[in-house]
Amino acid sequence: MPPSYCVKERKPCVRWVEKYFKDCLCNLKDEISFSFGLTSLVFWGVAEIPQIITIFRTKKSHGVSLVFLLTWVAGDICNLTGCILEPATLPTQYYTALLYTITTIVLLLLIVYYDYISRWYKHRQKVNLKRDHEEEKKPLKPPKPTSKSGIPIPNGTPKAAPRQEHYYMSARSLAGSGTPPWGTYMGAAKSGPAAMESINDSSSDNEAPPASSNNSATQAMPIPRSVAGSYGTFLAAAVNLPLRGNALREGYIGFGGRKLLQEYETHSTFGQWLGWLMAAIYISGRVPQIWLNIKRGSVEGLNPFMFVFALVANVTYVGSILVRTTEWERIKANMPWLLDAVICVALDFFIISQYIYYRCFQRREARDDHKEAGKAAAS
Ligand SMILES: NC(=[NH2+])NCCC[C@H](N)C(=O)O
Numbered sequence: 147m148p149p150s151y152c153v154k155e156r157k158p159c160v161r162w163v164e165k166y167f168k169d170c171l172c173n174l175k176d177e178i179s180f181s182f183g184l185t186s187l188v189f190w191g192v193a194e195i196p197q198i199i200t201i202f203r204t205k206k207s208h209g210v211s212l213v214f215l216l217t218w219v220a221g222d223i224c225n226l227t228g229c230i231l232e233p234a235t236l237p238t239q240y241y242t243a244l245l246y247t248i249t250t251i252v253l254l255l256l257i258v259y260y261d262y263i264s265r266w267y268k269h270r271q272k273v274n275l276k277r278d279h280e281e282e283k284k285p286l287k288p289p290k291p292t293s294k295s296g297i298p299i300p301n302g303t304p305k306a307a308p309r310q311e312h313y314y315m316s317a318r319s320l321a322g323s324g325t326p327p328w329g330t331y332m333g334a335a336k337s338g339p340a341a342m343e344s345i346n347d348s349s350s351d352n353e354a355p356p357a358s359s360n361n362s363a364t365q366a367m368p369i370p371r372s373v374a375g376s377y378g379t380f381l382a383a384a385v386n387l388p389l390r391g392n393a394l395r396e397g398y399i400g401f402g403g404r405k406l407l408q409e410y411e412t413h414s415t416f417g418q419w420l421g422w423l424m425a426a427i428y429i430s431g432r433v434p435q436i437w438l439n440i441k442r443g444s445v446e447g448l449n450p451f452m453f454v455f456a457l458v459a460n461v462t463y464v465g466s467i468l469v470r471t472t473e474w475e476r477i478k479a480n481m482p483w484l485l486d487a488v489i490c491v492a493l494d495f496f497i498i499s500q501y502i503y504y505r506c507f508q509r510r511e512a513r514d515d516h517k518e519a520g521k522a523a524a525s
Contacts, residue, residue, distance in 0.1 A: 169237040175469055183238025183466035189459035190246045194253045196451035205264070207257040209447020211438045215254050217431025222247040224424035231417030234479030238466060242459075413479045421482030428486050432493040439500045444508065450501040457494040460487040 160171045163180060171177050201207045222243060229240040439445055464487045467480050477484070 167237045167241065175471075179236070179466050179470035180238065182462045182469060183236055183242070186459045186462040186466060187238055187242045187245060189455045189462065190242050191249065193246070193452055193455035193459055194249045196449040196455070198253055198256060200447065200449040201253075201256050201260060204447060205260055206447055207261050209445065209449070210257070210452075211434040212254075212257060212261075213434035214431050214438075215250060215257070217427050217434075218250045219247070219254065221424045221427035221431065222250060224420045224427065228417045228420035228424055228482070231414040232421060232479060234413060234476050235417075235483065236466060236470065239463070239483065242463065418479070418482065425482045425486035425489075429489050429493070432490065432497065435497060436493070436500065439497070439504065443504065445501045445504045448501065450498055453494045453497045453501070457491055457498070460491045460494070463487045464491075 160177070160180075163169050163171050167180075169176075169180060171180050197210055200209070225243045226240070226247060229235045229243050439448070464484055467484055468477070471477070
């Protein structure tokens, strides 16, 4: 590996920054730039925590736009790749990208859990309960004397062929309906001995032997398990990302692609393209959030601190790039990142204003309602 710029120039450098961030701080400007970069990293690290807490508390994610978060993830992927490919970007830019990709994935997983998995599970429980109730209310049907039911066989043993066929059909249809048969069985049991008799009677329509009930109950399980499995894989991939990213980055630095931010000959065209794509995705991603707030006429469920922190993080991010150098070549190479951050600051400012506006509006409305109610009570 060729010696870094810091070593070559024999300048007083900050060792731990060089070691852990692969960055070279040789003068005050570099140090201020790095401090800004670090501040941005910290703010991005905590930016999504307030929203995570809000969702945890309310068990709902209706305040934050899912499309907005999905654009964040899409932009993050372009950002990470762009940072790896474009040597003009700072190491803190890369680490920041890595950090917020992870936090956004955590936030998204939480939303998927509360909005889809948990809701689906509760809905299923409700449907099952309703069905149990209906089963309890249903009058017991007389057994149907069909050729398949097994009833017409006098002295029929449990091993008789029609009986077996009926058993398998019943289990399959029960599994298909998604109703745990044990619920039906228990429901019937609760209805009294007459119902129990009908269960034990092989010709009954409600027949659900415990064996098939277990079967069906476990058949319903693979759905959440498979969902959990796929998210597990997704998470595992996300956890692996930093290592791969580091390896790539170190490899890249090692081969002299990034000369520790001091000398630039070539810029990566692909990295630049990814940077512009990232900027377009990030910027357009704020629109669904702004629209959601307008559509609902409310900001309930949205934590403003996510945008306050994002605003600070974007401002310091811009600071970290601009303080490092005023050289046009470098600024030009960083243009997608700079422009994105600046526009996002403006958009975050707008979202925060929306928050203040709707909050004040709601409070005033509530106060008016209160006054009206007071007047009505007095008259
Ligand atoms: N997942 C994230 N938090 N990504 C950060 C996006 C950064 C971008 N400048 C924005 O404010 O939208």
